[in-house]
Amino acid sequence: MKFNDALSDICTKKNSHLCVGLDVDLTKVPAHFNNTDDPLVEFGKAIIQATSEYAAAFKINTAFFEAYGVPGWQALAKLSKILPDDVIKIADAKRGDIGNTSRMYARAFFREMPFDCITVNPYLGHDAVSPFIEDEEKGAFILCVTSNKGAADFQYLEADNKTLYSQIARKVDRWNESKNCGLVVGATHPDEIRKVREIAPELPFLIPGIGAQGGDLELSVRYSMDKSRAAVIFNSSRGIIYASQQENFAEMAAQKSKQMRDAINALK
């Protein structure tokens, strides 16, 4: 099945548009995990078990694993393999390089690990993206408007009254021949979500920034979903996985993810 269809199906079946982001920082996990053999995996596993009922997708942020060296990459590989089958598995890796190199990254995330899709940086253009979308069952969420302050540095530059991010949205819309491209559009920029949705009515959106980063959930839902049947998923990382740093962290993560799922569903 084409990636974008698989994503839509899962959102429908699970009645959820929630993506839980696994940015596992060992300085923030409940203290008792630091006595286990493999705290990155044990904490990740506990969060997955607690929240997968409510999640359409899990997004693993590769940086938080690379930061721990070889054991970190081992944990990344292990966690990717224990993600349940009824979610979309996103490698939040922000990769993108010349063709022969992107091909190696695609192999890393799609063959060595069982991710369904990856986040990709568009700066290097089409041949940097194409190895990630050659297989219609695998997808790429391409950075369009990011949720951080630095987004303003280049993404909003205008040529012929068109911002850079809107030109990227236009191109990605054309690259979506196999129905396996999506866009990353931050909830911290709801006006831009509206503009990008007008440009690309059929592309799935991955919307980060609704939790700790303070994005506007109501406007983000309205502008991304009102006039489109494309799948949209909203990511929360820190707001869910560190909802509590006490023994009840899993219970609180479950509660927060249920709340978030329901809040999105109530708004759509």
Place this chain on the structure above:
Amino acid sequence: MKFNDALSDICTKKNSHLCVGLDVDLTKVPAHFNNTDDPLVEFGKAIIQATSEYAAAFKINTAFFEAYGVPGWQALAKLSKILPDDVIKIADAKRGDIGNTSRMYARAFFREMPFDCITVNPYLGHDAVSPFIEDEEKGAFILCVTSNKGAADFQYLEADNKTLYSQIARKVDRWNESKNCGLVVGATHPDEIRKVREIAPELPFLIPGIGAQGGDLELSVRYSMDKSRAAVIFNSSRGIIYASQQENFAEMAAQKSKQMRDAINALK
């Protein structure tokens, strides 16, 4: 010592502007390596030994290690630690994410591994780059004009008669407060090297594309070095490390890297 000064010093001391790129593809290494326990490391080590006399820098392309899963990341970590002290150690990782995430990548490459600098994608703006340049001894080469065909998709978009890549060069020139920023400008685009050098006379350049990608060495040297005292390094990967796939691969790699070093020195 500030990163940019350290780079200049090494180029002077070694009388070299050559960067050897370690893009180790096991389908291209001499057959006998595939009988060793750790062919990625063994081949890499042999190339380092054969070429380090002629190289100012080594650039390890992370994709080619990630593609081999956990053993690949282990090999990356090992290789990074056996690079000699008299070269600049570049992680060609093309990372870049929101601040808290780039911080984790900086930890991966600068603390877990002993790289001196990293290639960074500028699309997410200043806060994505800043964790890599907080320590003046560590540096970042920020993508400006890449050597691939897809470079034309976005890098040449023009606003107010200024291309995106030139706006990036301008910003990076301002971010260079600690003298530890450089730019990646592909040898496949010599005219752009000229333009970027005018914008940023003091920034080091990392110039890929002179080998298998067919960039113009003569113009690249002239336009990057004629009117600037900033350090410039030229990367060749495939042209050196796969100069021969026979038993004499190391000898040939040494010969090719010496030729390349001398060719650059003769042109400057």
